[in-house]
Amino acid sequence: MDRIRGRAWKFGDAVNTDVIYPGKYLPLTDPKEMALHAFEGVRPEFAKAVKPGDVLVAGRYFGCGSSREQAATCLKALGLGAVIAESFARIYYRNAINLGLPISVCPGISKGIEEGQELEVDLASGTIKNLASGESFQAQPLPPFVLEILEAGGLIPYLKGRLRSTRSRA
Amino acid sequence: MGQTIAEKILANKSGERAVRPGQIVNAKVDVAMSHENAALVKKHFEELGLPRVWDPERIVLLFDHRVPAESVKTAQGQREVRQFARAQGIRHFYDMNAGICHQVLPERGHVRPGELIVGTDSHTTTAGAFGAFATGIGATEMAAVWATGELWLRVPETFKITVTGRFQKWVGAKDLILHIIGRLGADGADYKSVEFYGPTVEKMSLASKMVLANLAMEMGAKAAIVPPDGKTLEYVKSRTDKPFKPVYADPDAEYEKEFEFDVSGLEPQVAKPHQVDNVVPISEVSGLKVDQALLGSCTNGRLEDLEVAARILKGRRVHPDVRLLVIPASWEVYLEAMRKGILETLISAGAVVVNPGCGPCLGAHQGLLAPSERCISSTNRNFQGRMGSPEAEVYLASPAVVAASALAGELADPRGLRL
Numbered sequence: 338m339d340r341i342r343g344r345a346w347k348f349g350d351a352v353n354t355d356v357i358y359p360g361k362y363l364p365l366t367d368p369k370e371m372a373l374h375a376f377e378g379v380r381p382e383f384a385k386a387v388k389p390g391d392v393l394v395a396g397r398y399f400g401c402g403s404s405r406e407q408a409a410t411c412l413k414a415l416g417l418g419a420v421i422a423e424s425f426a427r428i429y430y431r432n433a434i435n436l437g438l439p440i441s442v443c444p445g446i447s448k449g450i451e452e453g454q455e456l457e458v459d460l461a462s463g464t465i466k467n468l469a470s471g472e473s474f475q476a477q478p479l480p481p482f483v484l485e486i487l488e489a490g491g492l493i494p495y496l497k498g499r500l501r502s503t504r505s506r507a
Numbered sequence: 508m509g510q511t512i513a514e515k516i517l518a519n520k521s522g523e524r525a526v527r528p529g530q531i532v533n534a535k536v537d538v539a540m541s542h543e544n545a546a547l548v549k550k551h552f553e554e555l556g557l558p559r560v561w562d563p564e565r566i567v568l569l570f571d572h573r574v575p576a577e578s579v580k581t582a583q584g585q586r587e588v589r590q591f592a593r594a595q596g597i598r599h600f601y602d603m604n605a606g607i608c609h610q611v612l613p614e615r616g617h618v619r620p621g622e623l624i625v626g627t628d629s630h631t632t633t634a635g636a637f638g639a640f641a642t643g644i645g646a647t648e649m650a651a652v653w654a655t656g657e658l659w660l661r662v663p664e665t666f667k668i669t670v671t672g673r674f675q676k677w678v679g680a681k682d683l684i685l686h687i688i689g690r691l692g693a694d695g696a697d698y699k700s701v702e703f704y705g706p707t708v709e710k711m712s713l714a715s716k717m718v719l720a721n722l723a724m725e726m727g728a729k730a731a732i733v734p735p736d737g738k739t740l741e742y743v744k745s746r747t748d749k750p751f752k753p754v755y756a757d758p759d760a761e762y763e764k765e766f767e768f769d770v771s772g773l774e775p776q777v778a779k780p781h782q783v784d785n786v787v788p789i790s791e792v793s794g795l796k797v798d799q800a801l802l803g804s805c806t807n808g809r810l811e812d813l814e815v816a817a818r819i820l821k822g823r824r825v826h827p828d829v830r831l832l833v834i835p836a837s838w839e840v841y842l843e844a845m846r847k848g849i850l851e852t853l854i855s856a857g858a859v860v861v862n863p864g865c866g867p868c869l870g871a872h873q874g875l876l877a878p879s880e881r882c883i884s885s886t887n888r889n890f891q892g893r894m895g896s897p898e899a900e901v902y903l904a905s906p907a908v909v910a911a912s913a914l915a916g917e918l919a920d921p922r923g924l925r926l
Contacts, residue, residue, distance in 0.1 A: 351693055351782060355890040360869040363543070364573070364580040366550060378897035398694040401727065402890060403869070404629040405544070406645035427698045427729055428629060432645035480531075492647050493554050496654065500555065 341418035341439065341458040342468075343390035345450050346383065350396035354408040354429065363405060368414035375411040389416030392456050396422065396447045400429025406436060413438040419458050421446050421465060421476065434483055437491030441465070443476035460487070509757030511665035512732045513700035516640040516754050520623045528664040528763070538617050539652045540567040540626035542608050546584035548627060549591050551650035560595050561656040567599040567608075567617050568592050574603035574864040577872040606837025606863040609633035609721065609805040614839050616747030620735040621754040625652060630805050630887065632724045636716040637743060638735035638753055640700070643724070663700040663729045664763035670707040672771035677815075677921035680715035681807060681885070681905035683707075684722040685776040687768060689786025697727030699763065702756065707770055708733060713742055714809040721806045722887055725783040775920055778903035781891040789908060789920045796828070797902075799882040800913035801894075803834025803861075804868045807885035807906050813844045816910035817852040819921060825857035826916030832874045833858045834866045858913075870894050876901075883912040 362374045376383040393412065399422035400408060409432040412420060419439040423446060433440040439460050446465065450456065454469040461484065463476035479487070489495035510518065514526050521532035541548050545568050552560070560566060568588060576582035585603075592600035605611045609630055612618050620638030624631060627649045634641035644658065652658055670683065688695070701723050708716065716733045723731030735743070735753045743751070774788035802808070802816050813835065825831045833853050835841040841863050844850050850860055859874075867874035868886040875895030876882055882894060882901050889901035902918065911921035 353888075353890045355870070355888070355893040359892055360871055363869075363871070364578060364584055366547065366584070378892035398697065398727070401693060401697075402629065402888060404627060404631075404643040404645055406547070406647060409645075424694065424697070426694070426727060428643050428645060431648060435645055435647040435651075492651055493551050496651055497555055500557070500654075 341390060341392065341460070343388065343392050343418045343456060345392050345394045345452060345454045345456050346387065347447065347450065347452045348393065348395040348399070351398045351401055352395055353402035354400055354405050355402055357400065357408040358405060358411050363407060368410050371407050371411040372414035375415060384415060387415050387417065390418040392418050392458060393420045394422070394446055394450050395420070397424045399425050401426035404428045406432040409433045409436045409438045419460065421458070423447055434486055435492035437487055439487060441476040441479070443474050446474055449474055508761065509759035511700065511756045511760045511762065512638070512702055512734065512754050513640055513663055513665055513730055516621060516623060517660060517662050519621070519754070526662045528662050530662045531659055532662060533657050534623055534660050536565065536625050536652050536656055536658055537622035538565055538567060538624045539649060540608055540612060540617070540624065540631065541649055542628060543570055543572045543581065543584060543588070544627045544646050545588045545591070547646040548649045548653065549587060551647050552653050555650065555654050557654055560597070560653045563596045563598065565656070566597050566653065567612065568597055569601035569605050569608055569611055570603045571607045572865045572869065573871045574862065604838055606835070606840070607805045607808065607865060610809065610836040610840065613637060613746065614837055619743055619747060619749060619751035620739070621752050625649070625658060629724050630721050632728055632731045633717050633721040633805060635720040635730050635732040636713060637739055638732060640730045640732065642730050661698070663698055665700045665702055665760070666696055667702050667704060667762040667765045669765070669767045670703065670705040670770060671767070672707055672769040674770050674773065675922065677907040678770070678773055678775055679905060680711060680718040682773055682776040683768065683770055684719050685778055685786050685903065686773060688722065688726045688784050689776070691726050693726060693782055693784040695726045696723065698729055699727070700730040700732065701728045703731070703733045709736060712811055713739060714811045717809070718806055725887055775905060775908050775922070777908065777918065778889055780889050780900040780902065783887070783889060783903065789904070789918065792902070793918050793920055795918045796881065797883045797912050797917060798829065798880040799874065799876060800829055800831045800909050801867065801874065801882055801884040801886060802832065802906055802909050803836065803866060804886040805836060806887040808834055808836030808840065810840050810843050812885065812906040813840070813849050813853070815906045817849040819907060819910040819924065819926065820856035820914065821852050823856055823914055825913045828916050829913050830874070831856070831858040831913040832861060832866070834861045835863045837863050867894050883909050883918060885909045
């Protein structure tokens with residue numbers, strides 16, 4: 338996977354999916370429309386100011402609460418390069434991978450990075466470099482089959498590829 | 508080496524003799540449930556280009572989050588799901604007149620001990636009250652389940668929670684699980700399976716066991732399982748003809764952590780804004796004025812919950828500054844509450860009864876909060892902005908606390924009422 342380079346957007350612990358993507362927008366189906374409402378209630382400037390490649394850095398238990406995958410879809414549609422947190426709620430973690438939103442578990446990350454600092458992320462190796470301070474962090478590497486799903490762009494394209502190869506073998 | 512209930516179910520469903528925590532298995536799904544977000548699942552499923560779902564008999568679809576449709580967008584989504592269910596021959600489709608998915612699943616015979624249930628809703632864990640391994644997944648993953656009937660799962664470590672002691676009057680399952688979440692933390696059981704044991708749990712009604720399994724999600728649990736007893740098996744058999752085999756833990760099963768709780772001195776508990784693990788006894792917050800009181804949801808909208816409120820509100824009037832909303836969890840509960848006169852008692856006390864569904868719990872409709880308003884709610888989440896304005900406050904508590912507070916106009920301890 339390519340390296341990701343962008344500015345850090347910092348969030349705290351236990352950021353829940355209601356905060357990431359308010360329930361009133363659940364009926365929307367177009368990811369571009371969803372993107373406009375990311376963090377709307379608590380950080381209304383976020384969706385307007387975030388640039389493709391930027392990196393969301395959070396504390397513990399990012400994405401807790403509802404199973405709504407729109408909370409991952411909206412961040413992917415904004416072009417976010419990666420979401421890195423000390424830990425994730427399990428459904429959010431799976432949703433991000435399944436939707437092809439790069440995600441990484443990196444204990445200690447939230448203390449080593451300030452809002453707006455430039456980061457470089459290598460997902461395959463799990464190395465995160467703070468270009469402003471020169472400090473490096475090592476995230477837990479993603480299991481190979483998870484990387485495969487991310488590289489395919491998510492579970493649906495991944496599964497499509499596999500269904501095709503099953504069919505051509507038959 | 509012995510296995511826990513979660514390990515045994517996942518081993519059975521993945522064709523293994525035994526599995527260990529941390530192992531990744533490809534498991535066969537018994538029941539796959541979706542509500543309104545089936546519209547999104549359908550969109551992903553259609554991208555796969557398959558003509559048919561893997562097994563229409565194992566898919567359950569229903570509407571509960573926004574019933575009747577609160578917007579054209581929702582109406583459109585529901586219409587697409589109806590058409591899809593018809594086209595795919597999905598018989599287990601329930602329109603807006605069934606109730607909340609986690610209540611409807613067992614009522615309509617879709618929950619069996621020992622089975623693997625997945626749902627596109629985080630509180631799918633509720634079905635663990637019947638001895639199933641039940642967990643929430645995203646819409647994209649559900650599309651893969653519709654296509655293949657399988658899902659990869661990491662076998663979770665298991666926590667064992669043993670509960671002893673007798674509840675005081677007006678204290679119950681909701682207070683217990685809030686107390687546990689307060690102790691373990693909102694991510695205290697992230698990725699774990701939780702099993703509930705002990706005489707206090709054994710004595711609980713099924714409805715109360717469902718409260719434990721439902722709210723265990725709020726400490727991150729992947730599954731929350733109560734071993735099924737005779738009453739549970741009887742209930743399940745009265746709802747389904749399909750055979751099933753209950754699964755129990757081995758005596759030498761290995762638990763990652765074990766916890767013991769004694770409920771004897773437990774006060775009514777309240778989760779303060781904006782996190783479910785922000786739990787304190789009612790005495791620390793009593794006296795705070797409330798604008799809205801909400802009784803309902805997949806956590807506490809069952810008959811025993813409405814009964815408790817009716818006992819407190821019978822012959823009285825809700826405080827003039829409080830709006831009391833009552834939302835039965837399902838049509839079955841709704842009808843039963845009507846036959847028993849519970850709805851009449853609540854309506855006479857000034858409650859507004861809304862049709863079964865999720866209602867305002869997730870901020871969709873039917874009773875949102877204005878900035879600076881405060882709601883006492885029997886639901887399961889108090890996240891900032893969840894029930895309307897991000898400047899509103901949601902306090903979570905038991906049906907008894909909700910009813911007592913509606914009466915008093917402020918957060919109130921039901922034990923202090925002169926009834």
